[in-house]
Amino acid sequence: MKRAFPILAIATAVLLGYATYQALWVAPTEQTMGEVQRIFYYHVSSAWTAGLLFFINFVASVVYLVWRSPKADALAMASAEVGVVFCTIVLVTGPIWARPVWGIWWTWDMRLTLTLVLWLIYVSYLLLRRFSASGQTPVMAAVLAIFGTLDIPLVYFSIWFFRTQHPQPVMGGGGSIDHRMLRVFFVNLIAFSCFGLLVCWARYRLEVLHREVEETQALESLLEVRSSR
Amino acid sequence: MTGSAGLTRATLLKDLRLEWRSKDATNAMLFFALLVVVIFSFSFDPTAEESRRIAGGLIWVAFLFASVVALNQTWARELRNQVLDAYRVSPAPANSLFLAKVWGNFLFVSGLEALMTPLFVVFYNLRALGPGYQLLIVAGLGTWALVVNGTFFAAISLRTRSREIMLPLLLFPISIPALLAMVEATSAILTGEYSAKFWIVLLVTYDLVFTMASLFFFELVLHAE
Numbered sequence: 517m518k519r520a521f522p523i524l525a526i527a528t529a530v531l532l533g534y535a536t537y538q539a540l541w542v543a544p545t546e547q548t549m550g551e552v553q554r555i556f557y558y559h560v561s562s563a564w565t566a567g568l569l570f571f572i573n574f575v576a577s578v579v580y581l582v583w584r585s586p587k588a589d590a591l592a593m594a595s596a597e598v599g600v601v602f603c604t605i606v607l608v609t610g611p612i613w614a615r616p617v618w619g620i621w622w623t624w625d626m627r628l629t630l631t632l633v634l635w636l637i638y639v640s641y642l643l644l645r646r647f648s649a650s651g652q653t654p655v656m657a658a659v660l661a662i663f664g665t666l667d668i669p670l671v672y673f674s675i676w677f678f679r680t681q682h683p684q685p686v687m688g689g690g691g692s693i694d695h696r697m698l699r700v701f702f703v704n705l706i707a708f709s710c711f712g713l714l715v716c717w718a719r720y721r722l723e724v725l726h727r728e729v730e731e732t733q734a735l736e737s738l739l740e741v742r743s744s745r
Numbered sequence: 746m747t748g749s750a751g752l753t754r755a756t757l758l759k760d761l762r763l764e765w766r767s768k769d770a771t772n773a774m775l776f777f778a779l780l781v782v783v784i785f786s787f788s789f790d791p792t793a794e795e796s797r798r799i800a801g802g803l804i805w806v807a808f809l810f811a812s813v814v815a816l817n818q819t820w821a822r823e824l825r826n827q828v829l830d831a832y833r834v835s836p837a838p839a840n841s842l843f844l845a846k847v848w849g850n851f852l853f854v855s856g857l858e859a860l861m862t863p864l865f866v867v868f869y870n871l872r873a874l875g876p877g878y879q880l881l882i883v884a885g886l887g888t889w890a891l892v893v894n895g896t897f898f899a900a901i902s903l904r905t906r907s908r909e910i911m912l913p914l915l916l917f918p919i920s921i922p923a924l925l926a927m928v929e930a931t932s933a934i935l936t937g938e939y940s941a942k943f944w945i946v947l948l949v950t951y952d953l954v955f956t957m958a959s960l961f962f963f964e965l966v967l968h969a970e
Binding site: 581633636637639640643644647648649652655656659660662663664666667670671673674675677678 | 894901902904905906907911914915917918919921922923925926929943944947950951954955958962965966969
């Protein structure tokens with residue numbers, strides 16, 4: 517597994533480079549929005565990756581609660597952290613795209629609001645992990661992760677109804693998407709997913725190592741106390 | 746009655762008696778809500794028409810902040826004299842303890858709402874244009890939504906450093922759909938422009954989902970080592 521990491525890292529770097537080249541040069545320029553539309557390839561791919569990582573977080577939390585495996589807890593933590601980073605990218609690139617196209621930075625549109633609420637839930641998850649006393653952290657965090665996941669459909673329906681009552685913001689026309697754009701989009705989607713999973717894996721390894729070091733240090737200090745007596 | 750309902754009742758009565766004698770949570774909560782109402786009415790000086798639109802939001806934000814005061818007291822009270830540890834080692838079912846705490850908080854926050862709502866009506870010159878009886882349903886369901894998750898997260902934040910600040914940080918993001926439903930339902934009833942039915946259904950769903958989830962996980966949280 518350890519040896520696979522550099523190989524996968526290089527493969528992901530190449531794939532990301534290719535995806536960036538495709539998005540910036542190969543993909544055709546969008547008719548009405550112009551060059552700024554190219555942000556779409558990063559924006560949507562990041563959103564997908566964040567969703568994927570939050571899903572991993574949920575599965576790892578359930579696995580932790582059922583089997584109490586510390587590795588599942590480390591994975592839950594790593595995926596939540598990296599997921600929040602990708603979610604932040606979505607929330608930053610969204611307004612950059614919206615401003616020239618819609619004329620506003622932010623609107624309480626369905627997907628925007630859902631992303632923001634997701635971000636808030638997972639930031640509170642990370643805060644809980646940070647503030648909680650170490651022994652009980654995994655259980656509390658896993659329970660909060662499950663509560664957060666239960667909340668998502670409720671957030672979805674509440675915003676959906678909230679929006680159907682209020683005036684809809686002016687969106688870029690629906691229309692169909694050029695197949696070349698679609699291809700570039702999928703290349704980016706795969707590249708970002710690989711990148712996200714790779715970073716998550718690195719963070720996971722780091723966390724596992726960190727815990728091993730802490731355990732060893734605790735054992736060593738115990739032994740020292742014993743030998744000094 | 747010695748079953749779990751009896752345990753719930755005994756714990757609830759104990760909490761009510763404690764609160765009746767000390768009035769810690771009640772005083773703090775009432776004064777806090779009063780301050781919020783006064784500060785809001787200074788900050789916006791709305792006409793009757795405008796206030797009908799914004800009152801739903803103001804009322805529920807004030808109640809949300811005030812209920813955090815009561816929720817923080819819930820478990821902190823049991824830390825003195827290691828009462829919580831005694832609960833942990835006792836064979837009493839964890840859920841009856843949880844339900845007692847939820848009902849206790851529900852009564853405190855409902856009492857607060859009953860006292861503060863007339864003030865809101867006076868300050869904001871409110872009159873419901875829609876079916877007013879629905880406000881009672883929304884208040885009950887909304888309070889339950891805040892209190893059931895609040896009690897649960899208070900038990901979680903008890904295990905953290907700086908627990909007083911941790912509770913709102915955990916509670917508010919999860920409560921967003923419930924809060925949106927309460928605010929929108931209240932505005933719908935006050936303005937009478939559209940029906941509050943969808944929001945009431947959403948609140949019922951929220952209450953059911955999180956009551957069941959809390960009852961399912963509470964024992965785990967109480968006994969977490």
